Amino acid sequence: MNNLSFFxxxxxxxxxxxxxxxxxxxxxxxxxxxxxxxxYTYRAFTSIVSDFNNTIKExxxxxxxxxxxxxGRPMAGDGNNINEIIFRLRKKNFSxxxxxxxxxxxxxxxxxxxxxxxxxKDGFARLPKRSKxxxxxxxxxKIKAAKTSVLSFGDENFKTSSGGLLCFLPYIKxxxxxxxxxxxxxxxxxxxxxxxxxxxxxxxxxSDIRRYSSDDMWCMDRGSGLFAGLxxxxxxxxxxxxxxxxTRDMNINFLKQMHKTWLELGLLGxxxxxxxTTIPYWGDDDQFENNWAGKRNKAxxxxxxVLAHDPGTGIIDYGRTxxxxxxxxxxxxxxxxxxxxxxxxxxxxxYIIFDSKFTNYGNLRKLDDNNVKFIxxxxxxxxxxxxxRNIPSKEWKKIRVEQSGNKKRTIKVxxxxxxxxxxxxxxxxxxxxxNGKIKPAIIITNDFEKSINEIVRKYARRWLVEKVISExxxxxxxxxxxxxxxxxxxxxxxxxxxxxNIYRLFALxxxxxxxxxxxxxxxxxxxxxxxxxxxxxxxxxxxxKKRNLPMVLENMDKFKESKMPWLDNKQLVFEGATYx
Numbered sequence: 001m002n003n004l005s006f007f008x009x010x011x012x013x014x015x016x017x018x019x020x021x022x023x024x025x026x027x028x029x030x031x032x033x034x035x036x037x038x039x040y041t042y043r044a045f046t047s048i049v050s051d052f053n054n055t056i057k058e059x060x061x062x063x064x065x066x067x068x069x070x071x072g073r074p075m076a077g078d079g080n081n082i083n084e085i086i087f088r089l090r091k092k093n094f095s096x097x098x099x100x101x102x103x104x105x106x107x108x109x110x111x112x113x114x115x116x117x118x119x120x121k122d123g124f125a126r127l128p129k130r131s132k133x134x135x136x137x138x139x140x141x142k143i144k145a146a147k148t149s150v151l152s153f154g155d156e157n158f159k160t161s162s163g164g165l166l167c168f169l170p171y172i173k174x175x176x177x178x179x180x181x182x183x184x185x186x187x188x189x190x191x192x193x194x195x196x197x198x199x200x201x202x203x204x205x206x207s208d209i210r211r212y213s214s215d216d217m218w219c220m221d222r223g224s225g226l227f228a229g230l231x232x233x234x235x236x237x238x239x240x241x242x243x244x245x246x247t248r249d250m251n252i253n254f255l256k257q258m259h260k261t262w263l264e265l266g267l268l269g270x271x272x273x274x275x276x277t278t279i280p281y282w283g284d285d286d287q288f289e290n291n292w293a294g295k296r297n298k299a300x301x302x303x304x305x306v307l308a309h310d311p312g313t314g315i316i317d318y319g320r321t322x323x324x325x326x327x328x329x330x331x332x333x334x335x336x337x338x339x340x341x342x343x344x345x346x347x348x349x350x351y352i353i354f355d356s357k358f359t360n361y362g363n364l365r366k367l368d369d370n371n372v373k374f375i376x377x378x379x380x381x382x383x384x385x386x387x388x389r390n391i392p393s394k395e396w397k398k399i400r401v402e403q404s405g406n407k408k409r410t411i412k413v414x415x416x417x418x419x420x421x422x423x424x425x426x427x428x429x430x431x432x433x434x435n436g437k438i439k440p441a442i443i444i445t446n447d448f449e450k451s452i453n454e455i456v457r458k459y460a461r462r463w464l465v466e467k468v469i470s471e472x473x474x475x476x477x478x479x480x481x482x483x484x485x486x487x488x489x490x491x492x493x494x495x496x497x498x499x500x501n502i503y504r505l506f507a508l509x510x511x512x513x514x515x516x517x518x519x520x521x522x523x524x525x526x527x528x529x530x531x532x533x534x535x536x537x538x539x540x541x542x543x544x545k546k547r548n549l550p551m552v553l554e555n556m557d558k559f560k561e562s563k564m565p566w567l568d569n570k571q572l573v574f575e576g577a578t579y580x
Contacts, residue, residue, distance in 0.1 A: 017048055018065040024049065054111045082108055086115055090124050097159065097529060102220040104158040105232050107146050112159075148219075148234045150196065151226065153568040156534050160223025163530020163543050167552060168206055169227065169572055170559035171505045176261055177498070178566060184254045187245045189238075192230075195566045197242060198495075199228035204239075205476060205499035208522050223532060226539070229566045243487045248322065251494040256341060258498070259317055262310075263348070269312040270350040272339075273462045274332060274358060279303045279321065279489055303489055306331050307497075311461045314504040314514075316497045321490045329359045333366060351375060351447075353462045361422030368425065368446045375459045378429070378442040388414075388431050388440050396433070399453050401460035410434065415452050420444070430455060475519045476500065509555050524548050531577055538571040539564075549576055 010016040020038045023029045029037075035045035085106075089099045096119070100112050172178050181198045188194045203224045225232040262268045304325075308318035318338055323331055332352060339349055352367065356377040367374050378384075396412040414431040428448055433440040443459055450458070476496040503518040506525075513521065525548050533540040543549055556574040563569045 014065050017052075020045065021048065021052055051111075051113050055113050082110065083118060086118055087122065087124075090119055093127060095127055098161070100159045101161050101222070101529075104160075104222050105146060105220045105225075146232055148225070148238070149191070149231050151229055151231055151534075151568070153534055153570065155536070158222045158532055159529065160221055160226070160532055161529045162203075162207060162221050162223035162227070163532070163541055164526035164528035164552075165203065165206055165223060165227055166530070166532075166541050166572065167526065167556060167574065168502050168506060169564055169567070170556065170562055171502055173562055173564055174559070175265065175505060177258075177502070178564075180254065180257050180261065184257070185250045186254065187242070189242065192234075196228050196230060199566065200230070200233050201239070201242075201495045202499055202502070203227040203233055205495050206502065206526075208475070208519075208527065223530065226532065226567070229568075239487065243491050246488055246491040248320075248490055251490055252320070252338075255318060255494060255497070256338065258501075259338070259341075262315055262317060267313050267315050268310050268317060268348060270348050271311055271458065271461075272317065272335075272349060272352050273309045273311055274335060274352060274354040275307060275309070275462075276323070276328075276331075276358070277305050277307060279305055279493075304328070305489075305493055306335070308335055313508065316500050319493050319497050321493050329363055332359045332363055336367070336370060336372065351458065353459055355462075361420050364446070365423050365425070373445065373447045375443060375445045375447070375455060375462075377459075378444045380439055380442060384442065385439055388433070391431070397452065399456060401457050411456070413452055413456055428455075432456060475517070475522070510551065525552055528552075534570075538573050539567060540573045540575060542575045542577040544577050 007019065010019050016038060020034050020040070023037070024031060024034050031045055031049065032042050034040075035042045038045075040048070082103075085103070085108075086099055089102060094102070096112050096115050099115055100110070103110055103115075178195065182193075182195050184194060184198070186194050186198055189197060192200070207224065219232050219235060222232060259268075303321045304323040305319060305321040306323055307316055309316050318335055320334075332354065336352075349372065351373045353375045356379045358376065364374055364376070391414055396414050398410055398412055400408050400410055411432055411434045416429050416431075417426050418429050419426055425446075427444050427446060430443040430445075430452060431440055432443060443455065445455055447455060476499060500518060503521055507514045507516060507521050510521075510525070513524070516524075528543050528546055528549070530544060531542040533542070543552065553574055553576060560571065560573060563571055
């Protein structure tokens with residue numbers, strides 16, 4: 001190589017880019033001519049130009065072509081030096097994108113290309129591919145996030161790992177959940193109003209944060225903050241302090257208002273599935289009763305919670321955590337009072353379905369007196385089991401019923417009429433066998449009109465509620481009340497119900513995916529980083545390329561004219577980013 005070719009035929013990538021950019025800027029050559037001369041495609045060269053423009057404007061500009069080596073001993077860092085923060089994050093396996101998100105939360109505006117050059121200069125290798133679990137388990141790095149404040153909504157750009165979370169905002173607006181929150185009796189704080197406070201809780205509930213903890217990692221993401229109209233979400237201590245001020249009456253009043261909304265929108269059918277779930281308590285307080293926890297196969301100190309689930313839409317309409325053994329049987333009547341309190345015109349509720357231990361025969365009679373049909377399971381005794389065994393095989397009838405996962409199975413049924421002590425009227429009794437249980441199940445109902453097939457299929461859908469409850473325990477972390485963030489369990493359940501329903505509203509718009517759990521919806525559609533641009537009249541969310549992104553963008557397009565009142569009344573526009 002001679003002296004001339006060193007400049008005209010650069011070998012290293014940085015020198016090649018420098019010479020190409022010099023011809024473009026200094027010699028004023030056209031981009032397509034420069035690209036051809038240096039062997040770039042036109043698109044590749046314009047990307048180099050764009051990256052250079054962004055880098056040169058940065059506050060922490062690092063020359064990407066000429067690096068000056070400093071002599072002498074390096075100066076001690078103060079813990080907030082931009083270089084030191086980047087290196088500390090990288091040593092904990094943060095990707096360049098993770099680092100960029102954290103720096104944006106701290107108020108440092110620096111391009112990803114600049115971060116890359118800084119790491120490359122200091123000899124950091126590329127990160128190996130990380131699993132989802134490894135990404136969720138990023139070790140805490142003690143860097144100070146910005147103090148939570150209400151957004152000014154001035155023009156700015158930032159990167160977020162929670163871009164998909166913003167897809168829920170149009171649903172909160174369309175179904176009036178924002179108005180319910182704003183008009184609720186939940187408290188406000190000195191710096192945050194009711195909407196910003198409750199939306200902060202929902203941001204965590206809707207995200208795949210399995211355990212609230214003291215590391216406050218959610219404070220390092222601007223997208224989660226934007227969800228609530230803030231720069232970043234508050235710290236752990238704020239959430240605990242806010243929860244202390246929430247009362248049971250506030251929760252039940254909020255659920256009542258939501259119930260009226262679901263009724264008005266026709267999202268509640270004629271059937272409700274009721275079931276108990278056990279929420280363990282791991283502290284030393286002896287005020288809690290022992291309840292059976294099927295997931296752990298033992299009785300333990302816990303709170304007994306009740307949930308009401310609509311089998312058609314999947315909406316959870318009701319929940320409370322103050323159920324005691326002494327009033328456990330009256331829970332069904334309390335729900336009936338709750339439901340009737342929100343009636344608008346004709347009462348759509350015709351069926352309540354629950355298991356054998358939910359209530360007693362006396363309360364079943366009260367349901368009948370209120371013109372409500374019930375379908376429940378009767379407890380098996382040795383005498384009944386023996387009676388079932390003696391029924392001739394030719395008197396059994398085979399039918400097909402639905403299972404979870406859109407599957408079906410064949411079962412055998414047998415029907416008779418009886419009168420039970422405590423109920424005082426005839427009841428319809430249906431034996432079911434071949435359903436995978438060791439012993440047969442026994443359905444009792446006050447409905448003599450529907451066919452045996454309809455009754456059994458209706459109860460079979462009740463089995464699906466167990467899947468929903470299991471999902472709540474896992475995805476909405478109801479059994480993790482021992483975390484370092486202490487949240488009142490009744491408030492936690494209420495926020496879980498709201499988050500679950502938002503997921504259901506989102507899923508109902510996804511053709512072919514409405515049956516999926518919140519966990520699956522999150523992984524397929526919601527878990528997606530984005531570049532966010534806040535402009536004068538709109539907020540542009542550029543979601544990363546992903547297999548299901550076209551369906552998400554098509555779904556979001558119908559909300560493009562909608563404005564978010566708690567986001568400075570700006571339009572929310574979703575686009576696809578140019579990278580994956």
